[in-house]
Amino acid sequence: MAESYPEDLKYHAEHDWARIEGEEAVFGITWYAQDALGEVVFYDPPEVGAAVTKDQPYTEVESVKAVSDVFAPLSGEVIEVNEALSDAPEAVNSDPYGDGWLVKVKLSEPSEVESLLDVDAYKKLLES
Amino acid sequence: MSTETDTLRRTALFDRHAGAGAKLVPFAGWEMPVQYEGVRQEHLAVRQGAGVFDVSHMGEIETTGPDAEAFLQHLLSNDVSRLAEGGAQYSVLCREDGGVIDDLFTYRLRPGEDGAPRFLTVTNASNHETDYAWFSDHADGFDVTVADVADRYAMLAVQGPEAREIVARHARGDLPGRMRTATVGVAGSQALACGTGYTGEDGVELLMPPSAAPAIWDALVEEGVVPAGLAARDTLRTEVCFHLYGNDLTLDHNPIEAGLGWAVKLHTGFIGSDALQSADTGRKLVCFGFTGPGIPRQGNGIFTDAGEGVVTSGTMSPSLGYGIGMGYVPEEAAEPGTQVKVDVRGRARAAEVRAKPLYSKS
Numbered sequence: 001m002a003e004s005y006p007e008d009l010k011y012h013a014e015h016d017w018a019r020i021e022g023e024e025a026v027f028g029i030t031w032y033a034q035d036a037l038g039e040v041v042f043y044d045p046p047e048v049g050a051a052v053t054k055d056q057p058y059t060e061v062e063s064v065k066a067v068s069d070v071f072a073p074l075s076g077e078v079i080e081v082n083e084a085l086s087d088a089p090e091a092v093n094s095d096p097y098g099d100g101w102l103v104k105v106k107l108s109e110p111s112e113v114e115s116l117l118d119v120d121a122y123k124k125l126l127e128s
Numbered sequence: 129m130s131t132e133t134d135t136l137r138r139t140a141l142f143d144r145h146a147g148a149g150a151k152l153v154p155f156a157g158w159e160m161p162v163q164y165e166g167v168r169q170e171h172l173a174v175r176q177g178a179g180v181f182d183v184s185h186m187g188e189i190e191t192t193g194p195d196a197e198a199f200l201q202h203l204l205s206n207d208v209s210r211l212a213e214g215g216a217q218y219s220v221l222c223r224e225d226g227g228v229i230d231d232l233f234t235y236r237l238r239p240g241e242d243g244a245p246r247f248l249t250v251t252n253a254s255n256h257e258t259d260y261a262w263f264s265d266h267a268d269g270f271d272v273t274v275a276d277v278a279d280r281y282a283m284l285a286v287q288g289p290e291a292r293e294i295v296a297r298h299a300r301g302d303l304p305g306r307m308r309t310a311t312v313g314v315a316g317s318q319a320l321a322c323g324t325g326y327t328g329e330d331g332v333e334l335l336m337p338p339s340a341a342p343a344i345w346d347a348l349v350e351e352g353v354v355p356a357g358l359a360a361r362d363t364l365r366t367e368v369c370f371h372l373y374g375n376d377l378t379l380d381h382n383p384i385e386a387g388l389g390w391a392v393k394l395h396t397g398f399i400g401s402d403a404l405q406s407a408d409t410g411r412k413l414v415c416f417g418f419t420g421p422g423i424p425r426q427g428n429g430i431f432t433d434a435g436e437g438v439v440t441s442g443t444m445s446p447s448l449g450y451g452i453g454m455g456y457v458p459e460e461a462a463e464p465g466t467q468v469k470v471d472v473r474g475r476a477r478a479a480e481v482r483a484k485p486l487y488s489k490s
């Protein structure tokens with residue numbers, strides 16, 4: 001897919017996105033991140049119930065040649081993982097904001113959302 | 129970072145790579161294409177059709193003179209006296225202690241006009257200068273001329289089940305068989321064609337003057353040969369358990385434990401052969417496949433009932449669809465079928481020692 005950054009998402013400087021749904025949020029990596037990584041061939045999801053902490057790595061995605069930590073944009077508890085990626089990890093490349101989502105989290109500190117970047121701020125970061 | 133790339137060397141095909149949208153990376157002092165469209169596609173193109181790799185970063189050393197055979201017999205691990213004109217031979221270059229300096233292909237060319245034997249040895253880019261210095265430093269007492277001829281050649285590896293047929297369409301003269309060489313005309317230029325490769329597929333490697341490389345590249349790509357990068361080259365060679373110098377072969381490993389005994393002829397008395405007579409390190413290079421999730425990476429620990437080992441090469445196999453690798457383990461754990469664990473960043477992943485190659489056409 002072509003480079004894109006949806007306006008309804010919040011972004012983290014480590015090239016992660018969060019889609020806020022009330023007290024919950026879905027996390028994934030941005031178009032920029034998947035492009036830099038190359039073809040994703042393996043995703044090892046965290047366990048449901050695991051705690052994630054804002055700015056800390058919570059999982060890894062692997063391309064043929066490299067492993068990349070994925071950082072949590074917000075803190076909370078994993079309530080759902082994208083099981084479909086174990087069979088089709090390439091969805092992280094082909095649809096990073098849709099089928100390529102990584103985890104769904106119940107937020108423990110919803111106020112952290114305010115610290116995330118909006119799309120314009122994230123794009124500015126990419127240009128710098 | 130830009131100053132770093134300024135000093136990198138570029139092959140004669142740099143413009144072709146850039147034009148094809150390749151991701152270019154520094155590799156052994158060269159700016160090389162790591163991938164074009166994608167590793168998986170390039171890998172599968174080589175397994176199913178034909179791919180072309182620019183391997184012009186590899187070096188060449190020419191050895192000529194009346195003592196050329198005796199000289200190479202002194203340096204190379206294989207039996208050079210059994211290398212016939214027009215033949216190709218794999219060997220390693222060892223230090224006195226048996227540590228591997230490089231692994232090499234040597235071709236015996238047609239004798240020069242003076243009738244003296246002539247050999248061309250292909251080196252790994254990262255070791256070329258070391259190899260050339262080693263050759264030069266050991267030439268005393270031999271009537272030979274050792275020349276660094278790396279600048280004279282560009283090199284293309286055309287690999288895959290359809291590779292030979294496609295190259296043949298552009299060739300004047302017969303292509304060489306496996307482990308043979310021949311001088312042929314390709315797309316209007318003279319090339320040294322060799323029936324060798326690094327992918328486990330049939331194909332040829334072509335050595336030609338750098339100025340001739342773009343026309344040959346274009347002719348092949350127009351025929352549908354897929355440009356393939358270093359990343360696919362690595363996954364392809366790992367599937368068939370070919371060694372990569374710097375990973376599976378180093379100064380700290382000898383060729384016997386690396387499983388290269390077939391290319392080591394101790395009776396020839398080459399440098400390092402004395403040490404190798406009695407070399408028993410108790411470890412062995414094996415290849416393995418993961419039986420569950422995960423991807424092994426170089427440096428990961430291997431846990432066996434007989435002790436620990438280390439992964440030297442690891443990747444996700446595009447052909448097999450699971451993690452594969454090579455590594456050194458205690459020889460008691462080297463038997464195919466042995467169950468081991470690989471420590472992938474703190475997670476113990478299940479793996480099984482396998483017979484070589486990991487991948488073969490069924």
